[in-house]
Amino acid sequence: MCHAASVERRIAAVVFDLGGVLTPPVFGPLDELNDSLGLPEGTLRSFFRGDEVFAQVERGEVSFRDFLKSVGTRVQAAHGLRLDLRALAAAVEAPGHLEPAMVDLVRRLHGDGLRLGLLTNNAKESVVWRETLPRECFDVVVDSSEVGLRKPDPRIYALALERLGLPADQVLYVDDFAENLPPAADLGMRTWSFDGRDRLDAFLRGVVTP
Template sequence: MYPEGGGSVAHRNDSRPLYQGLILDFVGVLTAGVLEAHRTWCVGQGLAPNAWRATLEDHPEGRSLYAALESGQLTQAEWNRRTAPLLGVDEHHNLMGRAWSAVRPADSMVALARAARAAGMRVALLSNSFGLEPYDPYGTLGVWELFDVTVISEREGIAKPDPAIYQRTLERMGLPGEVCVFVDDNPVNLPPAADLGITTVHADGQADTVKRLSNLLGVLPAAA
């Protein structure tokens, strides 16, 4: 019998949980349709479909501005103002929120997070931030409530893959790395977690990611 609204967690032979903590990234783990949403928005603005990605990842100034946003050195409002002309759009107000407007929560991963917490696991969010005002992505997609612990790079002044942010997450969870699982879509962010003894799972976009994670944790979301 599973706990109400949750699931069951795997145990060792001595009845101690095999895993006691689940650490989740946000983008690419708890979100769905990000690339499609950005491409659709870009086309609607008269831009090339890949303009958002190219500006944030390939343009030297765009890449620098986004790194400053992640570490809290730049507010989202200031990032909006300075990035809009790099993209080639006139209106900078709530640029981030407009580009993210069609992104959806990843329902199956959300359900698994709820089940893990209901089964007694500590659940944490470890996210490289892209600002909280005027657009709060976590609140908009309704994921704040999923977590016992939230570690957001903007608030910490450091971002993944800096090893210190993983250590802070474990400290706030009150757990050693050996009993935790970390899920991230960016493979660069996984080795620092593994170095702390955390079991890592690459959210590689495949349809079976949640099933693989569910099997690893021994947690089954309640039937709909």
């Protein structure tokens, strides 16, 4: 997905993804645990992308605890390794804190009068971001585990737009996973493939309505 830097129209709202955008990259500690256990590259990561059980967690249908147990069962069956589920949970939760530089950007955009939204695939049990998110800066927070929908289902993007109450072409959606951008674009939203605060900030300075 290309960046939207060539688009000159101004925007009235930004909707942020959470993990990997407002927080550090989500898979660093998980990959470190994977390597320390001698598992094939990407083994643990695969349970968090494209895995139906994890999708059920993010839709609020399965508990995170039961998901961890299922990962342990599947890893043991495939690799003969007994996982420490507490270590797995810690690796998943480690990147949950918000990046201070991104919080500063959010506060500045809010202060400039921009409408802001958060659209996140998440588990009900995830608490760190809920406790630290500057909620006063966000007009809309759409959490997959609360609404029973998850990205890239087009309906969750449509729900975010409905709650914002703005035309799609006035809204920029920011995500670090490429597969989450096309459904937003199909609805008419503008999209930004996140690769760091500085590039996003530079782009926003050119398209935010004064």
